[in-house]
Amino acid sequence: TxxxxxxxxFLSIQEGENLTVYCNSSSVFSSLQWYRQEPGEGPVLLVxxxxxxxxxxxxxxxxxxxxxxxxxxxxxxxxxxxxxxxYLCAGETSNDYxxxxxxxxxxxxxx
Amino acid sequence: NAxxxxxxxxxxxxxxxxxxxxxxxxxxxxxxxxxxxDPGMGLxxxxxxxxxxxxxxxEVPNGYNVSRLNKREFSLRLxxxxxxxxxxxxxxxxxSGQRYEQYFGPGTRLTVT
Numbered sequence: 001t002x003x004x005x006x007x008x009x010f011l012s013i014q015e016g017e018n019l020t021v022y023c024n025s026s027s028v029f030s031s032l033q034w035y036r037q038e039p040g041e042g043p044v045l046l047v048x049x050x051x052x053x054x055x056x057x058x059x060x061x062x063x064x065x066x067x068x069x070x071x072x073x074x075x076x077x078x079x080x081x082x083x084x085x086x087y088l089c090a091g092e093t094s095n096d097y098x099x100x101x102x103x104x105x106x107x108x109x110x111x
Numbered sequence: 112n113a114x115x116x117x118x119x120x121x122x123x124x125x126x127x128x129x130x131x132x133x134x135x136x137x138x139x140x141x142x143x144x145x146x147x148x149d150p151g152m153g154l155x156x157x158x159x160x161x162x163x164x165x166x167x168x169x170e171v172p173n174g175y176n177v178s179r180l181n182k183r184e185f186s187l188r189l190x191x192x193x194x195x196x197x198x199x200x201x202x203x204x205x206x207s208g209q210r211y212e213q214y215f216g217p218g219t220r221l222t223v224t
Contacts, residue, residue, distance in 0.1 A: 090213070097159060097207060
């Protein structure tokens, strides 16, 4: 059983549409990170959120950390084919040098 | 800066063979990690090293050993490979003062027949 549940598992949309990916848990996190992974490569860090209710924007990507620090969402506005990839959330639960990763959401943006 | 490098990129082993996956980072990070990635299961931590001279088990350590050779290098050894170890292996490093944000290598795709 994964500590972090991501939904949906797969998402296929047309270029220009919006999408939201969710990351949920029953545990409280000190921080939560989002990564994007392209085929054949390692994950790359997009953002870290730390404070409950925090919202961070990275161009067309908006990340939100839940008030209780148990969940997070990633919203992409006007998706482009370059947004295609596997999106992973990862949480820090305690001061033990480790992160727990969700299983990921595979996003495909069709031109 | 090369970041995190891993060798080899691809490997095919027969059941029972052994091999070592190499990882090096040039970011002066204290912590290093080995993960495996399987379809639908995300990244699972095999072993990690919080700092030079220490190693600890992660979620799926059975069948693996690690060595933190120095601050830069962290190797993963499979003593007797099994088909269940077919996977993509990623090494990562982090500066422990930065929320354990991970910097990943390009991965090693391992097939055990």
